[in-house]
Amino acid sequence: MEEGSLLQNGGGQFLHRLDDGRPLVPVSRPFRPTTPPKRAPARDWPAIADRLARNADEARTDLAAELGVSAAALGDLNVGWDPGGRFRSFPERDGDGQVIGINARHADGSKKRLYGGQSGLTYADGWDTGSGLILLVEGGSDTAALMTIGLSVVGRPSNRAGVQLLIDLLYEADIDREIVVIGERDEKDDGRWPGRDGAISTAEQLAEGLERPVAWSLCPDGAKDARSWLGSMPTLPMARLAALFVEGLEMETVDPPFTYSAPPPDGPAVEIEDWREHMLQARIRSLTRPGYYFDGSATGSGKTYADFSALKFAIGQEGAA
Numbered sequence: 001m002e003e004g005s006l007l008q009n010g011g012g013q014f015l016h017r018l019d020d021g022r023p024l025v026p027v028s029r030p031f032r033p034t035t036p037p038k039r040a041p042a043r044d045w046p047a048i049a050d051r052l053a054r055n056a057d058e059a060r061t062d063l064a065a066e067l068g069v070s071a072a073a074l075g076d077l078n079v080g081w082d083p084g085g086r087f088r089s090f091p092e093r094d095g096d097g098q099v100i101g102i103n104a105r106h107a108d109g110s111k112k113r114l115y116g117g118q119s120g121l122t123y124a125d126g127w128d129t130g131s132g133l134i135l136l137v138e139g140g141s142d143t144a145a146l147m148t149i150g151l152s153v154v155g156r157p158s159n160r161a162g163v164q165l166l167i168d169l170l171y172e173a174d175i176d177r178e179i180v181v182i183g184e185r186d187e188k189d190d191g192r193w194p195g196r197d198g199a200i201s202t203a204e205q206l207a208e209g210l211e212r213p214v215a216w217s218l219c220p221d222g223a224k225d226a227r228s229w230l231g232s233m234p235t236l237p238m239a240r241l242a243a244l245f246v247e248g249l250e251m252e253t254v255d256p257p258f259t260y261s262a263p264p265p266d267g268p269a270v271e272i273e274d275w276r277e278h279m280l281q282a283r284i285r286s287l288t289r290p291g292y293y294f295d296g297s298a299t300g301s302g303k304t305y306a307d308f309s310a311l312k313f314a315i316g317q318e319g320a321a
Contacts, residue, residue, distance in 0.1 A: 043116050045099040049091040052080025052102070063088050063105075064144075068231040073147035076124040077140065090140035092120030092157065095168025103140065121165050122155030133246060134173060136166065136202070137182045138195070142226040149230065149241040152177075159183070159198025166202075167209040179206065180251055181216040184225045195225075200254075207256040220248025276302040283310035 057071075059081030064071040080089040087104040092113075094100050101117025113119065122140040124147065135153045137143055143155035154169065156162045170179060183199025196218060203216040223229035226245075233241055270278070279297065283306055286293055297303055 049078055049099045049102060052082055052089040053078045056081040067141050069144040070148040073144040090122055092122055094120055095165045119157040119161055121162055128152055134177050134179045135182055137226050138184055145227040145230045149238045151242050159194050160201055163202055163205045166206060170210060179214045183218050185218055203254045207254045211256050213253050213255050215251040215253045217249040217251045220245060279306040280309050284313055287314055
């Protein structure tokens with residue numbers, strides 16, 4: 001109704017005040033900026049790892065019996081114990097040996113990296129002092145299993161992770177020592193095979209990053225992983241067990257992608273214009289000598305210009321004929 005209304009809108013409706021006549025005052029809400037996500041505080045992971053490893057002999061002995069590995073191997077990995085959280089600690093390192101995170105293994109078998117830590121590799125200080133194959137397995141328990149029988153081994157964080165850290169660690173490894181990525185037999189009902197596919201992918205990336213052949217293999221004798229393989233073996237001398245493991249690997253080698261590096265120049269310096277004329281004459285001579293030619297001249301030396309000039313010369317010769 002029109003009587004007492006404040007105004008009429010464009011649709012023909014009338015606006016009325018329903019309060020007691022007091023002026024309407026908009027409520028102003030203070031601006032509340034979005035709180036940035038909290039970042040984990042910097043933690044001294046080497047110190048934390050050492051603290052957890054202190055007085056952890058009994059916990060390592062219990063874990064060694066549980067896993068079927070040696071307590072000495074767990075000690076070399078600096079495995080520790082947290083009585084408050086009731087977990088065993090596996091330090092994880094970067095390619096320079098620095099502890100960058102800690103993986104906590106709880107009594108029920110569950111694993112969780114401590115807050116703020118990074119995913120890293122599991123290996124002992126003297127992992128590469130021997131000879132023979134360099135084996136790259138998944139996780140700390142498989143690392144301890146192969147350390148138990150005296151093999152050179154590094155643990156990856158998972159089936160595909162840690163590739164760049166491995167490149168940093170292995171870049172200067174002896175070229176005569178073959179690197180082998182060990183995958184787990186964990187094929188799924190739907191056909192997926194994370195352990196095998198991750199091992200292949202890791203080997204391919206390492207071959208490219210290290211510029212050397214890298215092999216991959218599944219665990220021998222149909223075992224799921226290195227620890228279960230060791231647990232299935234009879235009581236034998238450790239050297240014999242190590243030989244059996246290596247002999248049982250069915251390795252597939254991945255070669256690095258082909259790259260060509262031009263040798264450094266060893267002749268006298270040549271002016272660029274003289275070099276371009278030299279390239280042009282070489283191309284013109286090749287017109288009557290079919291075959292494959294390779295020009296390793298540096299970028300900007302004029303290869304494209306020489307190619308077009310040689311084509312113009314050839315067209316001109318045909319026109320003259």
